[in-house]
Amino acid sequence: MGLDMGSEQFSDEIGGSLARIEELLLAELSSGEDFLTEAATHLAKAGGKRFRPLFALLAAQFGPRPDATEVITAATVVELIHLATLYHDDVMDEADMRRGTVSANSRWGNSVAILAGDFLFARASRLVSTLGPESVRIIADTFAELVTGQMRETIGNQAGTDPVDHYLRVVWEKTASLIAAAGRFGGMTSGAASEDIERLSRLGDAIGTAFQVSDDIIDISSQSDDSGKNPGTDLREGVHTLPVLYALRDSGPDADRLRALLVSDSGERIPLVDDADVTEALTLLNASPGMDRARETLRGYADKAFAELAALPASPSTDALTSLVTYTVDRIG
Ligand code: FPP
């Protein structure tokens, strides 16, 4: 991600803490049964950015005890929860690949993947209990948000709800809520002031949403060689992200053509199969005002994040957090 960490010494300290988290993560996932350990460590070993633990560590810099064992524990709990949801998500999405490697469901089947996710959740629950009942409650509430978001996405937008509101609510529930919890946990476990803990939670919420919206924009605007991902993946899966929802609200011949490509007569979303359809939809979307509106929405969340940062006291992680927010905007090009 190329974050500006401020100083080399600070960067080394965070690197050391991330290594401790990695160690604890793998220790927690060892079960004593080889078949279970193999399935349970599959996604952790496949890589990942460890974005949530990193954010928890950066948030912990606002308290007097950023190096406390509890900070490492909290950051690991959040990553365990995140990984657990990915096992289940790949089953629901019938995804073959995750993090450049074969998904657990594709390798061992749905039952093993679901049980591996459950095992991660069990380990996260055990670990969070060492932080006390308040932490257990926060994780339970966050877990309920994740499930609510996943279910809201599954049942789809209901009549009477604006599709953009529905979309942003799902993003908050299934993505931003856990990043907000990472910020809250980092602040809490390092002993930050209560108003700063609330700010760190809101900062996580804004950064999480900004990241998702920037991902959505990149899926439409990128050339396959610069993002490392194939553009149009969401359209192929029949997923209508924020720029698409904005563009479908428009009128005129381009918006009509986009609707004909993406929405059936009965209002169902059409997953695009033909490469030519994907190329045409991407061309229409890139020329549509919906893209600019999505960029504006992204800037709005980034501004919210900057405002939370400005209200927090200066800390060793201020530069890194500022560069993280800047990155969500700059990465769209
Ligand atoms: C990925 O979204 C999925 C999530 C961020 C959250 C999934 C939440 C659950 C499965 C809730 C239930 C969890 C448990 C452990 C019972 P995506 O499919 O849009 O993104 P992807 O491209 O990463 O697959």
Ligand code: MG
């Ligand atoms: Mg998925």
Ligand code: MG
């Ligand atoms: Mg999904």
